[in-house]
Amino acid sequence: MPIQLNLDQVMADRGITLTELAARVDLTLANLSILKTNKAKAVRFSTLEALCRELKCQPGDLLEFVKEK
Numbered sequence: 001m002p003i004q005l006n007l008d009q010v011m012a013d014r015g016i017t018l019t020e021l022a023a024r025v026d027l028t029l030a031n032l033s034i035l036k037t038n039k040a041k042a043v044r045f046s047t048l049e050a051l052c053r054e055l056k057c058q059p060g061d062l063l064e065f066v067k068e069k
Contacts, residue, residue, distance in 0.1 A: 004064045005043070007036045010055050025050040
């Protein structure tokens with residue numbers, strides 16, 4: 001998929017764990033893990049908003065277009 005979610009990198013930069021972020025954005029660990037491992041097919045704007053709020057970042061920090069080979 002050409003859109004990649006860089007959640008793992010942003011989390012590492014902020015020093016926040018998956019468990020802590022899941023609690024802050026009110027998502028299950030399983031759903032957040034799907035986002036972190038780029039297995040998600042879609043992301044709700046409300047989820048993106050919550051992630052940006054808690055990670056103090058912009059949507060462009062999380063989302064990246066990667067050209068397919």
